Amino acid sequence: MSLLSAMPAPFSPPADLLDRVRMSRRPLLIAHISPDGDAIGSLLAAGSILYHLGKDPVLACQDTPPASLSFLPRYDRITNQVHEEVDLVIALDSSDRERLGNIYDQGRIRSLPLVVIDHHITNTLFGDCNWIEPRACATAEMIFDLAQALEVTIDTQIATCLLTGIVTDTRGFRTSSTTPRVMRIVSALMETGADLPTIADLALEARSTELIQLWGRAIATITVHQGVISADNTLEMRVDLGRLIRAEGLASFLLGSRDAQIAVVFTELPDQRIECSFRAQPGQDVAAVAYAFGGGGHALAAGCTVDGPLEAARERVLARLYESLRR
Amino acid sequence: MSLLSAMPAPFSPPADLLDRVRMSRRPLLIAHISPDGDAIGSLLAAGSILYHLGKDPVLACQDTPPASLSFLPRYDRITNQVHEEVDLVIALDSSDRERLGNIYDQGRIRSLPLVVIDHHITNTLFGDCNWIEPRACATAEMIFDLAQALEVTIDTQIATCLLTGIVTDTRGFRTSSTTPRVMRIVSALMETGADLPTIADLALEARSTELIQLWGRAIATITVHQGVISADNTLEMRVDLGRLIRAEGLASFLLGSRDAQIAVVFTELPDQRIECSFRAQPGQDVAAVAYAFGGGGHALAAGCTVDGPLEAARERVLARLYESLRR
Numbered sequence: 242m243s244l245l246s247a248m249p250a251p252f253s254p255p256a257d258l259l260d261r262v263r264m265s266r267r268p269l270l271i272a273h274i275s276p277d278g279d280a281i282g283s284l285l286a287a288g289s290i291l292y293h294l295g296k297d298p299v300l301a302c303q304d305t306p307p308a309s310l311s312f313l314p315r316y317d318r319i320t321n322q323v324h325e326e327v328d329l330v331i332a333l334d335s336s337d338r339e340r341l342g343n344i345y346d347q348g349r350i351r352s353l354p355l356v357v358i359d360h361h362i363t364n365t366l367f368g369d370c371n372w373i374e375p376r377a378c379a380t381a382e383m384i385f386d387l388a389q390a391l392e393v394t395i396d397t398q399i400a401t402c403l404l405t406g407i408v409t410d411t412r413g414f415r416t417s418s419t420t421p422r423v424m425r426i427v428s429a430l431m432e433t434g435a436d437l438p439t440i441a442d443l444a445l446e447a448r449s450t451e452l453i454q455l456w457g458r459a460i461a462t463i464t465v466h467q468g469v470i471s472a473d474n475t476l477e478m479r480v481d482l483g484r485l486i487r488a489e490g491l492a493s494f495l496l497g498s499r500d501a502q503i504a505v506v507f508t509e510l511p512d513q514r515i516e517c518s519f520r521a522q523p524g525q526d527v528a529a530v531a532y533a534f535g536g537g538g539h540a541l542a543a544g545c546t547v548d549g550p551l552e553a554a555r556e557r558v559l560a561r562l563y564e565s566l567r568r
Numbered sequence: 569m570s571l572l573s574a575m576p577a578p579f580s581p582p583a584d585l586l587d588r589v590r591m592s593r594r595p596l597l598i599a600h601i602s603p604d605g606d607a608i609g610s611l612l613a614a615g616s617i618l619y620h621l622g623k624d625p626v627l628a629c630q631d632t633p634p635a636s637l638s639f640l641p642r643y644d645r646i647t648n649q650v651h652e653e654v655d656l657v658i659a660l661d662s663s664d665r666e667r668l669g670n671i672y673d674q675g676r677i678r679s680l681p682l683v684v685i686d687h688h689i690t691n692t693l694f695g696d697c698n699w700i701e702p703r704a705c706a707t708a709e710m711i712f713d714l715a716q717a718l719e720v721t722i723d724t725q726i727a728t729c730l731l732t733g734i735v736t737d738t739r740g741f742r743t744s745s746t747t748p749r750v751m752r753i754v755s756a757l758m759e760t761g762a763d764l765p766t767i768a769d770l771a772l773e774a775r776s777t778e779l780i781q782l783w784g785r786a787i788a789t790i791t792v793h794q795g796v797i798s799a800d801n802t803l804e805m806r807v808d809l810g811r812l813i814r815a816e817g818l819a820s821f822l823l824g825s826r827d828a829q830i831a832v833v834f835t836e837l838p839d840q841r842i843e844c845s846f847r848a849q850p851g852q853d854v855a856a857v858a859y860a861f862g863g864g865g866h867a868l869a870a871g872c873t874v875d876g877p878l879e880a881a882r883e884r885v886l887a888r889l890y891e892s893l894r895r
Contacts, residue, residue, distance in 0.1 A: 415765050428752045438742050447824055497775050
């Protein structure tokens with residue numbers, strides 16, 4: 242087995258996209274609302290690539306990026322107000338126009354040509370030029386290929402942003418979209434000096450102390466029955482925890498139980514309805530259960546919101562989960 | 569940036585080692601006591617490589633391998649009794665002779681030539697032929713190179729074992745030993761069909777429900793002060809949790825708090841002494857604190873055991889941790 246075996250072909254940006262980017266003097270790059278590591282990593286990396294090409298890009302996002310990403314170079318340059326006279330709009334990691342938020346409503350932005358770069362299979366092709374690669378593990382993987390197509394050398398700063406996008410969207414290389422090619426790209430990014438262990442720690446492991454406390458309280462309620470592990474996240478648990486609502490990441494963590502094929506967390510919402518978050522081992526299908534209660538998702542990760550009170554909701558939903566189990 | 573840039577040179581097994589392996593008809597491979605993913609992954613991969621060379625290897629380990637590794641091909645072939653007439657001993661991932669356990673005391677095994685393959689810098693060179701590569705992230709990385717040197721094609725089974733060794737010893741690519749070369753090897757192993765997401769889930773995320781419950785109880789005790797997050801794991805918390813003693817992985821998890829530079833878990837042992845497990849962010853040095861109490865470890869991960877009762881121990885140790893903090 243050679244380590245130098247041929248790489249699968251890169252994702253290629255359309256010629257039209259490259260032309261539009263090359264012609265622009267001051268492009269506006271927009272990351273989606275409630276931005277995650279891929280949205281911000283792709284935004285900052287694409288911004289640096291365009292800067293290296295002699296452009297004067299403006300980087301925008303309606304919402305403040307997560308503090309956990311503040312280690313990224315040029316994080317402070319992201320704005321939520323566009324005053325500059327821009328000449329092209331590039332939407333990153335956004336599956337539809339609404340995901341651009343109020344940035345897209347400012348000034349004459351709506352009248353400018355719109356380029357869309359995204360890896361979501363659900364993309365609505367809302368641009369004048371759409372480059373969509375559903376097989377890419379992250380938009381950052383596409384920006385890696387964009388840099389090659391534009392012949393921009395990837396430096397440590399760009400590599401750090403791209404690696405952050407890849408690490409977060411693959412949850413630390415845990416998704417099925419993590420191909421051998423992705424790991425080759427990761428290796429190349431590390432060779433430029435990007436620090437994978439630090440990025441993974443900062444972007445994936447960082448949680449507020451309050452969230453850790455909420456996990457502890459919810460774990461105190463776990464029950465395991467017929468391969469389903471279940472935990473409650475009640476209003477009462479959160480009275481001293483500020484605006485915290487969801488026990489982010491807890492369902493995935495509980496699925497790590499050797500006794501569990503399915504994990505579910507029941508979150509009591511302020512309006513007394515109950516949000517159900519499902520995670521499942523390969524072979525199971527929690528999307529079907531979520532659909533039955535008016536929710537949605539994928540076979541291994543889905544959710545729905547049902548009427549309370551908690552006890553009754555838990556009983557109804559667990560009954561459906563037990564029925565759905567495949568052994 | 570080319571994805572096909574030259575690879576750093578592989579680690580090369582000594583010619584003497586290759587000769588001894590080629591001459592052997594029935595080698596005995598031993599993984600260390602209390603085996604982890606790298607010990608078992610390297611054992612099974614090396615066994616398959618030797619089998620492909622026409623040998624009849626015996627795979628041994630004093631202790632039963634963790635059930636979380638039972639998905640590995642040929643896991644059931646690992647024995648703790650050696651009845652066969654073997655002609656060579658190969659110690660894997662073991663830094664000294666004691667780590668071979670009672671396997672090394674059976675029959676005439678002690679009189680046979682001993683080959684040592686290991687990546688621990690602390691290896692005592694206890695073999696007749698020692699191949700030690702402290703820069704390797706795992707012994708499995710060395711076994712990858714051994715396969716190349718012996719011209720054995722790495723199939724999906726071998727790749728699955730090697731990838732398990734690498735994923736576990738790097739804690740999912742989180743250690744500083746995770747080099748660009750490691751990611752190239754990971755890519756090559758995935759190309760043979762080894763399933764990284766499944767391996768990571770099974771080998772890293774799987775926990776007993778009891779351990780999850782213990783985490784929840786310990787998290788209920790957390791305090792954060794001056795950048796130190798602290799949790800207790802008491803005898804009382806464990807009365808209904810069988811033989812469980814340590815809250816494995818909890819200190820690393822707590823260090824994920826955005827408020828924490830140092831994490832410590834205090835475990836009340838059955839003899840009433842208190843085990844202290846420290847984890848720290850880069851820039852800190854918890855080894856110095858551990859040494860001060862007669863323990864040891866690395867700057868970012870260390871431990872010690874001190875006299876109880878818990879309250880007094882916690883107070884003494886926390887005072888030292890606060891003093892040690894670097895801002």
